[in-house]
Amino acid sequence: MTVDDWALALHVLSAFALVSAIVVFWVLIVAARRTDTPEARIRIESVVGVGNAAFGIGSVGTILLGIWLAFSVGGYEIWNGWIVAALVLWAFAMWTGGRTGAAFGRGATKARELLDAGKPGPDGELLALNRTSQGTVMHALTTIAVLLILIDMIWKPGA
């Protein structure tokens, strides 16, 4: 196996990690919609860590190894339209992913505040924060961007 073969394999595995993170966050978004107690919200936060780790590995691995492959593999150039499209979509997904984390992070912060204040019971404001439509829309946009990257990588329009 060549270095490029290894880079491609790790690039694809990174893409799997990125999509896995998106799936984890969808599962948690659905679970959080019925979560109105701070303890339950904090427990969900532990699984958020799994998603964050997968998102970090996936986003760094896809971009670094993708750029490596664009320069290293014959027949492709970094300025090819489908590669530029993938880079733009990746940057967009990072931005929307960050906004998603910030929106749902408010629920976790509120949960900690409630626990610190000795209020472990159900809380309407916490439930509303856990159901943030802004966060859900941002995550939907992240999902669409990553799906478009996958389509772009397989169809390679213009290649």
Added chain:
Amino acid sequence: MTVLAAVRPHSWDFPLFLHVFGAMILVGGLVAGAGALGLARGDVRLLRLGYWSLLAVSLPGWILMRVGAEWIRSKEGWDDLPKGIAEPDWLTTGSIIADVGGAVLLVSLVVGAVGVRRLGTGKGAGALTATLALSFVLLAAYVVAVWAMSAKPD
């Protein structure tokens, strides 16, 4: 191999997309399921969430992956090889892991269903621990499969 990918007929693209997309959903559901089951620490909601991630995400993902696999295998002509010519190792590896992995996933879902049913009586954690262990085994196996199918080592 990458050059081959660039000249791949566009009629192969959708079956390949279906195969890869299904595999990604499958692995994503396993990560979510294993994460929730592994970090539940006895919390019934997280245990249920972990099980349902496997059932409602991983299983449909496996079906999509397998349908896409057969479709692309047929498109590429791997199902109609002349006698005496064996299919490549990467394809055999991926196929075996996909099929055995599907059986293991079903076993983990049956065992997990027993565990989830017993949660109401304060039991079931043991069965869900078995489901968690099988999820980790599946994740490791699918990492090998993804590596084999993308690097295509001889």
